[in-house]
Amino acid sequence: MPVTAQDIREALKAIRLPAGGQSLPDSGRLSQIVIEGERVAFSIAIDQTEAQAMASVREAAQQCVEAMPGVSRALVSLTADRPAGESGDAPAAAQPLREPGNRKTPSPNARAQKIEGVKHVVAVASGKGGVGKSTTACNIALGLAALGLRVGVMDADIYGPSMPKLFGLSGKPKAGPDRKIVPLENYGVKVMSIGFMVDEETPMIWRGPMVMSAITQMLREVNWGDLDVMIVDMPPGTGDAQLTMAQATPLSGAVIVSTPQDLALLDARRGVAMFQRTEIPVLGIVENMATYICPNCGHVEHIFGHGGARDEAEKLGVPFLGEVPLNMAIRETSDAGRPVTALQPDGPFATVYRGIAGALWENLESGGFRREAPAIVFE
Numbered sequence: 001m002p003v004t005a006q007d008i009r010e011a012l013k014a015i016r017l018p019a020g021g022q023s024l025p026d027s028g029r030l031s032q033i034v035i036e037g038e039r040v041a042f043s044i045a046i047d048q049t050e051a052q053a054m055a056s057v058r059e060a061a062q063q064c065v066e067a068m069p070g071v072s073r074a075l076v077s078l079t080a081d082r083p084a085g086e087s088g089d090a091p092a093a094a095q096p097l098r099e100p101g102n103r104k105t106p107s108p109n110a111r112a113q114k115i116e117g118v119k120h121v122v123a124v125a126s127g128k129g130g131v132g133k134s135t136t137a138c139n140i141a142l143g144l145a146a147l148g149l150r151v152g153v154m155d156a157d158i159y160g161p162s163m164p165k166l167f168g169l170s171g172k173p174k175a176g177p178d179r180k181i182v183p184l185e186n187y188g189v190k191v192m193s194i195g196f197m198v199d200e201e202t203p204m205i206w207r208g209p210m211v212m213s214a215i216t217q218m219l220r221e222v223n224w225g226d227l228d229v230m231i232v233d234m235p236p237g238t239g240d241a242q243l244t245m246a247q248a249t250p251l252s253g254a255v256i257v258s259t260p261q262d263l264a265l266l267d268a269r270r271g272v273a274m275f276q277r278t279e280i281p282v283l284g285i286v287e288n289m290a291t292y293i294c295p296n297c298g299h300v301e302h303i304f305g306h307g308g309a310r311d312e313a314e315k316l317g318v319p320f321l322g323e324v325p326l327n328m329a330i331r332e333t334s335d336a337g338r339p340v341t342a343l344q345p346d347g348p349f350a351t352v353y354r355g356i357a358g359a360l361w362e363n364l365e366s367g368g369f370r371r372e373a374p375a376i377v378f379e
C-alpha cells in the first residue's frame with residue numbers, strides 16, 4: 001500500500017526536538033508532506049540560530065522516513081522562511097513572504113543567511129519565459145570565469161532546468177566525505193541543478209515545500225568551496241514562487257534578461273519591480289537577441305526593433321549591461337552543451353559576454369552602478 005502523509009506523521013513522532021523537546025509533528029514545525037510515488041519531501045521550520053542544533057533532527061527525520069516501507073527517497077530540509085512553531089500545513093510557495101499592501105519586505109540579506117565562502121550571489125531572471133535567460137546566465141558565468149574569477153552556477157529554474165544541457169553535464173552529483181554534495185563541473189565552473197536531482201518525467205514534484213527544500217539543499221548542502229560569484233538561474237516570471245525564492249537566497253543583486261520586444265520589456269519591468277520591492281539591487285539589464293548579424297555579409301539587422309532595453313534601463317534608473325545579438329552559433333553551441341564563451345573564447349560572442357560579465361563584476365565590487373559595458377563593434 002502506498003505510504004500516506006498520516007503514516008509519515010505517525011512515524012515522525014519518534015523524532016524529538018533537542019533537549020527533550022516535543023515530538024516533531026507536535027512542534028508545528030513540519031511543512032506539508034508531499035508524496036509522489038515513493039518519494040517524500042517536507043521541510044522543518046527553524047529559527048536561523050537553531051541551524052546547527054537542528055541538523056541532527058533533520059537527519060534523523062530523513063532516516064526515519066527512508067526506513068519506511070514504500071519510501072525510496074526522502075528529501076528533508078531545514079527552512080528559516082517562517083517563524084518556527086507556526087503551523088505549516090500549507091506549501092511554502094503558497095505562503096508568499098510578501099506582506100500585504102505596498103509595504104516593502106526586509107532586505108534579503110537580513111532574511112537569507114550568507115553562504116560561507118561565497119562572496120556574491122547573483123540572480124539571473126526574466127519577466128517571461130523563452131527570452132534566453134538560461135543561455136545568458138550560462139555565458140555570463142563563463143565570462144566571469146574567463147576573467148579569472150571562481151564561479152558557480154545554481155540552476156533554480158524549477159520549470160525547465162537547462163544548466164545540465166548548457167554545460168554538457170549529466171549524472172547525479174555524489175556526496176563527499178563531509179556528506180556535502182559535490183557539484184559537477186565543466187569549463188571551470190561548478191554547477192548544481194534541480195535537473196540533477198529530479199527525473200525529467202516528474203518535474204512537477206518540485207512544488208510547494210519541495211521547491212524550497214531543493215533550493216535550501218542546493219545552497220547549504222552543496223560543497224561550493226570558495227566562490228567569487230554564484231549565478232542563480234531563476235525560474236522565468238515574477239510570481240510568488242520567484243519572489244519566495246529570491247527572498248530565500250542571499251542575493252547581492254539581480255540581472256534581468258529581456259528581448260527588445262515591447263511585451264518582453266513590459267515583463268522585464270515587472271522583473272525589475274519585483275526585485276526593487278524586495279530591496280534586492282538590480283545590477284543591470286541585458287538585451288538578448290538584440291540584433292541579427294548576417295553571417296555572409298555582416299549586415300546588422302534590428303529584427304525586433306532596437307535600443308528598447310537600453311532606453312528602458314535608463315528610464316528605470318538601472319544599469320544597462322550590454323546587448324547580445326541573435327545568432328545561430330549561440331543557439332547551436334548552447335543547445336549542444338558547448339557554450340560559445342568557453343569554446344570560442346576569441347570569437348565575437350565570447351567578447352560580448354565577457355564585456356557583460358566585466359560590467360557586472362564591476363557593479364558588484366563597487367556596489368555602485370556602471371552604466372554599461374563598452375560597445376562592441378562588429379566589422
Ligand SMILES: Nc1ncnc2c1ncn2[C@@H]1O[C@H](COP(=O)(O)OP(=O)(O)OP(=O)(O)O)[C@@H](O)[C@H]1O
Pocket residue numbers: 126128129130131132133134135136157160162236288289324325326327328330331332334335
Ligand atoms: N542570442 C541568442 N541567439 C540565438 N539563440 C538564442 C540566443 N539566446 C538564446 N537562444 C536560444 O533560445 C532558446 C531559449 O533560450 P533559453 O533556454 O536560454 O531561454 P530561457 O529564457 O531560459 O527559457 P525558459 O523560459 O524555457 O527557461 C534556446 O534554444 C537558446 O539556444
